[in-house]
Amino acid sequence: MRRCRSLSIALMVLLAFVALLPALSTLAKSQAAPFNFGLELVADGFERPVQVVDAGDGSGRLFVVEQGGRIRIVQDGQILEPPFLDLTGLVSCCGERGLISLAFDPDYARTGLLYVDYTDVNGDNVVARYRVSPSDANQVDPMSADTILSIVQPASNHNGGLLLFGPQDGYLYIGMGDGGGGNAQNGQRVNTLLGKILRIDVNPALTGELPYGIPPHIPFGGVAGARPEIWITGLRNPWRFSFDRATGDLWIGDVGSGSYEEVNFQSAGSQGGENFGWNLMEGNDCRSETGCDDFVSPISGFDHGEGCVVTGGYVYRGTAIPALTGTYLFADYCGGDIWGLTRNNDATWTRLGPVPTGLSISSFGEDASGGLYVVDLQGAIYRIVSP
Numbered sequence: 175m176r177r178c179r180s181l182s183i184a185l186m187v188l189l190a191f192v193a194l195l196p197a198l199s200t201l202a203k204s205q206a207a208p209f210n211f212g213l214e215l216v217a218d219g220f221e222r223p224v225q226v227v228d229a230g231d232g233s234g235r236l237f238v239v240e241q242g243g244r245i246r247i248v249q250d251g252q253i254l255e256p257p258f259l260d261l262t263g264l265v266s267c268c269g270e271r272g273l274i275s276l277a278f279d280p281d282y283a284r285t286g287l288l289y290v291d292y293t294d295v296n297g298d299n300v301v302a303r304y305r306v307s308p309s310d311a312n313q314v315d316p317m318s319a320d321t322i323l324s325i326v327q328p329a330s331n332h333n334g335g336l337l338l339f340g341p342q343d344g345y346l347y348i349g350m351g352d353g354g355g356g357n358a359q360n361g362q363r364v365n366t367l368l369g370k371i372l373r374i375d376v377n378p379a380l381t382g383e384l385p386y387g388i389p390p391h392i393p394f395g396g397v398a399g400a401r402p403e404i405w406i407t408g409l410r411n412p413w414r415f416s417f418d419r420a421t422g423d424l425w426i427g428d429v430g431s432g433s434y435e436e437v438n439f440q441s442a443g444s445q446g447g448e449n450f451g452w453n454l455m456e457g458n459d460c461r462s463e464t465g466c467d468d469f470v471s472p473i474s475g476f477d478h479g480e481g482c483v484v485t486g487g488y489v490y491r492g493t494a495i496p497a498l499t500g501t502y503l504f505a506d507y508c509g510g511d512i513w514g515l516t517r518n519n520d521a522t523w524t525r526l527g528p529v530p531t532g533l534s535i536s537s538f539g540e541d542a543s544g545g546l547y548v549v550d551l552q553g554a555i556y557r558i559v560s561p
């Protein structure tokens with residue numbers, strides 16, 4: 175178990191991003207800018223934590239997803255026993271498989287409903303709904319499970335799997351990788367759910383008549399054979415994405431292949447249908463014989479000289495560090511560096527950092543007040559605080 179510690183980081187960095195591959199020159203560039211924060215230990219001793227979530231019910235509890243299949247509760251710095259939910263008998267772990275994500279119903283305080291995404295024992299993705307026990311707010315009723323969606327996975331990698339409810343529309347968004355194992359072409363195929371971000375309406379599932387509904391606007395509704403669940407296409411493995419709680423903008427950390435780790439952006443109010451290029455484009459490197467004009471380029475990220483796997487984060491909307499307000503944070507899982515990203519008045523982007531942490535950052539998290547957290551796969555949860 176990691177020794178309890180408080181990690182405080184404060185620095186001013188000057189980092190020129192012009193050394194990036196020439197083909198990536200239109201992406202955000204790092205410039206001289208202050209980028210300061212601290213990391214304060216919240217709790218440790220977890221087994222391969224991959225997500226931390228606030229239920230938004232006013233309880234102040236944090237829910238930590240362990241890849242092996244358990245969801246643990248942190249309250250007042252203590253890990254409660256028994257686990258909130260234990261799915262170890264249903265989950266195939268580890269590598270890129272496991273219990274991948276947890277999302278609470280937007281009206282969880284009233285409904286007691288929550289959704290999980292996990293890799294089952296057959297290696298396929300399952301999105302399931304559960305209900306909290308009516309007699310114990312710290313326990314999920316294991317008999318309340320309803321499968322909402324199952325997706326066959328052709329390989330053990332690129333399973334994606336993040337679940338998030340849209341802050342403006344209340345629909346459930348699901349990140350799915352391209353299936354791995356030489357299935358990169360799935361990013362461009364609209365007859366498969368792989369290599370996409372999906373959008374579904376889970377409210378019809380509550381009637382017991384349908385597993386889920388399709389929202390009224392279908393981005394690929396006019397394309398023969400297209401799956402109506404698809405919201406965004408052309409992704410390799412959107413392991414972690416987020417909505418800006420202040421604007422509704424969607425930020426996507428898409429794990430790269432041979433050269434570049436992407437941060438992709440969709441403005442609030444989009445009607446969906448963006449194609450971020452994979453597998454015909456990585457970064458701004460076009461591999462299509464017919465060109466890449468129809469693809470949306472990433473706004474930032476890092477090449478493999480700086481890191482190896484992007485972990486998408488959140489736009490900071492907390493109160494502890496006013497200087498970070500409006501800054502998007504993202505990280506390299508392998509080295510633990512954290513970058514910031516800000517939008518300039520001329521609609522270009524500036525990358526800040528990096529701030530080194532030495533952690534294996536599997537995820538970021540956000541609490542009810544907009545405070546941000548860092549998840550270390552080695553077993554700890556940290557809160558981002560003032561330096």
